[in-house]
Structure formats: structure tokens, C-alpha cells
Amino acid sequence: MTVCKGYLKIIWRNMGQNLMYLAIVLFVTIGMASQTEKTQENIFSRGSVDIAIVDEDGGAAAEGVVRFLRKNNSVTLTDASAEALSRKLYYREIDFVIRIPEGFTESLFDLSADNENEELIVSSVPGSTEGQFMKAELSQFLNQMRALRISGMTDEEAADKASSLADDEATVSIRKGRSTERSQPGYSYAFRLLPYLYLSVLIYAVGTVMQAFSGRTVRARIAASPVTGLSQVLQRCLAFFVLFAGLWLVSMLLPALIGHTEFYGSAYMGLYIGNSLLLLADCASVAMLAGSLVHSTQALSAMVNIIGLGVSFMCGVFVPLGIMGKGMRSVGRFLPFYWYETVNDLLGSYDLLSRQAMTQVRSAFLIQAAFVAALITVTAVLARGRRRGQV
Numbered sequence: 001m002t003v004c005k006g007y008l009k010i011i012w013r014n015m016g017q018n019l020m021y022l023a024i025v026l027f028v029t030i031g032m033a034s035q036t037e038k039t040q041e042n043i044f045s046r047g048s049v050d051i052a053i054v055d056e057d058g059g060a061a062a063e064g065v066v067r068f069l070r071k072n073n074s075v076t077l078t079d080a081s082a083e084a085l086s087r088k089l090y091y092r093e094i095d096f097v098i099r100i101p102e103g104f105t106e107s108l109f110d111l112s113a114d115n116e117n118e119e120l121i122v123s124s125v126p127g128s129t130e131g132q133f134m135k136a137e138l139s140q141f142l143n144q145m146r147a148l149r150i151s152g153m154t155d156e157e158a159a160d161k162a163s164s165l166a167d168d169e170a171t172v173s174i175r176k177g178r179s180t181e182r183s184q185p186g187y188s189y190a191f192r193l194l195p196y197l198y199l200s201v202l203i204y205a206v207g208t209v210m211q212a213f214s215g216r217t218v219r220a221r222i223a224a225s226p227v228t229g230l231s232q233v234l235q236r237c238l239a240f241f242v243l244f245a246g247l248w249l250v251s252m253l254l255p256a257l258i259g260h261t262e263f264y265g266s267a268y269m270g271l272y273i274g275n276s277l278l279l280l281a282d283c284a285s286v287a288m289l290a291g292s293l294v295h296s297t298q299a300l301s302a303m304v305n306i307i308g309l310g311v312s313f314m315c316g317v318f319v320p321l322g323i324m325g326k327g328m329r330s331v332g333r334f335l336p337f338y339w340y341e342t343v344n345d346l347l348g349s350y351d352l353l354s355r356q357a358m359t360q361v362r363s364a365f366l367i368q369a370a371f372v373a374a375l376i377t378v379t380a381v382l383a384r385g386r387r388r389g390q391v
Contacts, residue, residue, distance in 0.1 A: 007239030059105025064159030188348030285375035
């Protein structure tokens with residue numbers, strides 16, 4: 001087992017570098033999970049709008065409008081000029097401006113008037129959703145006040161009653177059907193980062209070992225040793241298997257390390273494991289190919305950064321596939337890591353995969369396996385050419 005021990009000794013010598021990449025992935029995973037893992041119920045929350053109100057009326061309806069808007073927004077009463085308020089809107093210091101003209105209450109509650117009631121003068125940031133929403137809310141509130149005044153209430157009673165009706169909040173609930181979309185579980189973020197972890201560790205570890213045994217003197221000494229060629233190949237495979245298995249087992253502990261032990265009893269645990277094993281095979285193939293092409297430690301470190309970070313940004317590791325540009329996704333489709341992330345997103349987004357989704361998962365598995373075969377073939381051709389002095 002001399003060859004195997006030699007490989008493992010070199011791997012162990014570079015363990016500090018590998019632990020650094022593992023620490024990076026752990027740190028990023030915990031940050032992503034804590035910032036983005038939210039239940040769908042908590043997503044539906046009301047936002048506050050910064051509103052400036054110029055009250056030139058002072059009547060009951062105007063006071064009702066102010067009370068209504070203060071329930072859920074930040075309201076400031078001001079007598080600033082229109083130019084000053086427009087400047088604040090431009091610099092986004094406020095979101096909405098309302099001018100209540102003189103005689104507004106009298107006009108709104110004038111039941112004998114046939115013409116349209118005098119309206120509030122509103123201004124907002126052009127195209128803003130807050131502005132459109134506030135205009136709709138104000139229109140509804142004014143209609144309620146007028147309807148209550150028509151029903152026989154006084155001006156003050158109509159304004160108070162309309163304001164109290166605004167206290168009623170709608171209850172939002174989400175039915176959790178078996179096939180409905182869900183928020184991604186925390187462990188899904190850990191699996192999203194596995195391509196970066198696997199590529200960074202394996203390219204450096206495998207490349208370092210291959211460099212150490214690629215020298216002419218070392219190869220000559222191995223060739224002159226009593227260890228047969230078949231035994232050497234088997235011992236190399238065993239050493240790399242120990243590396244790959246150790247890295248995979250550590251990655252499977254990531255959910256527990258970030259506090260999401262529910263992964264180990266989840267319905268799709270088997271698919272997650274299968275997806276991670278195919279990813280490991282792809283990353284190992286890339287590492288073998290990179291190790292056969294690089295001849296120095298400096299070049300190997302540069303390749304770790306180029307491939308690890310490049311793949312991470314193009315294939316949805318750091319940026320979710322759903323928000324990536326169409327052009328970037330088109331490029332990513334030519335890499336196996338894109339299909340790994342596709343499966344990971346499907347498994348994390350649904351309680352129960354539909355038949356179409358399962359077909360996507362199987363197709364992604366086959367594509368990843370095809371990449372493994374292609375990369376191993378290319379690496380074998382390069383190795384054979386190097387032995388013959390052609391490369």
C-alpha cells in the first residue's frame with residue numbers, strides 16, 4: 001500500500017487549505033439560511049409609506065384622512081411649499097404628498113351637490129407601486145366616509161366610523177396542498193453551495209497529488225519498484241476514493257451543522273444524496289482533468305479560483321437560477337453544475353414533485369452522468385498522449 005499511503009500523505013499535508021474552503025461554505029450557508037429562509041406567511045406583511053400632508057381644510061373629513069393614514073404609515077403634517085415637497089419626492093425623502101384643499105370636508109359631505117366632490121391633490125414618485133396603492137386606499141376611504149354621512153351620521157361620526165373600519169385586517173392563510181410550492185428549507189441552501197465546495201477542495205487536492213507524482217524522477221522510481229502496474233492503479237483509486245468519500249460525508253453533515261436535522265428524515269433525502277453523488281463525480285472528473293493540465297502550484301491555485309468562482313456565478317450557486325439572466329442561463333446549461341442546481345431547486349421548492357418535475361430530475365441526473373463519462377474520456381486521452389510523449 002506504499003502508493004496509496006503516499007497519495008494520502010500529500011492529501012493530509014494540504015488539509016488546512018481544504019478546511020478553509022469548508023469554513024467559507026459553512027459561513028455563507030448560515031448567512032443565506034438566516035437571511036432568506038422565511039415562511040410564506042411572514043412574507044405577506046404591510047409596508048409603511050412616508051407621507052407628507054398639507055392640511056388647508058382642518059375639517060372632520062381632513063382629520064379622518066390623517067387618522068386613517070397614520071394607522072400604518074409615517075405621516076408628517078407640514079406647510080412646506082409645493083416646490084419643497086417636489087424636491088423631497090425627487091430625492092426619495094418621502095413617498096407620497098397629499099394636499100387637502102380648503103372646503104374639502106364641506107364638499108365631500110355636501111349631500112345636495114350634484115357635481116363631483118372636490119378631490120384630494122396627491123403626488124407620488126412616478127410609476128411607484130406605493131403611489132398607486134395609496135390612491136386606491138384613499139379613494140375607498142373617502143367613499144366610505146361619504147356613504148356613512150349619507151346614512152345619517154354627523155361629519156365627525158362618519159369620519160370616526162370610517163377610521164375604525166380601517167382597523168379590520170384581512171387574515172392571510174396559505175393552504176399547504178401536497179403539490180403546492182413552498183419556501184425552501186434551510187438545508188437546501190447548504191446543498192446549493194456544494195459545487196463550490198467540491199470544486200475548490202478537489203481541484204486543489206487532486207491537482208497537488210498529481211503534480212507530486214508527475215515528475216520524471218518519481219515516475220521512474222515507481223516504474224522500477226516491485227509494485228505492479230495494476231496494483232499502482234488500484235492504490236491510486238483507493239486513495240482518491242478515501243478523499244472523495246471523506247469530502248462527501250462531511251458535506252452530508254452540513255444540514256446538522258447549520259441546525260437543520262430535519263433533512264435526515266425528509267421525503268427527498270434519497271434524491272438529494274443521489275444528486276450530490278453525481279455532483280461529486282462531476283467535480284472529481286473536472287479535478288482530474290485540471291490536474292492533468294496544470295504543472296505548477298500557482299497555476300493550480302488560479303484554476304481553483306477561476307473554475308470554482310466562475311462555475312458558481314454561472315450555474316446558480318451564489319445567485320439563484322430564477323433571478324439569473326436568460327443569456328447566463330443559456331451558457332450554464334452546457335455545464336453539469338447547472339443541472340445539479342436545477343434539481344436542488346426543484347427538491348427544495350415543492351412538497352410533492354409532479355410527474356413533469358420528476359421527469360426533469362431524471363433528465364438532469366442523466367445529463368450529469370453523461371458529463372462524467374465525457375470528462376473521464378478526455379482525461380484518459382490526455383494521459384495516454386502524455387505517456388506517449390504526444391502531449
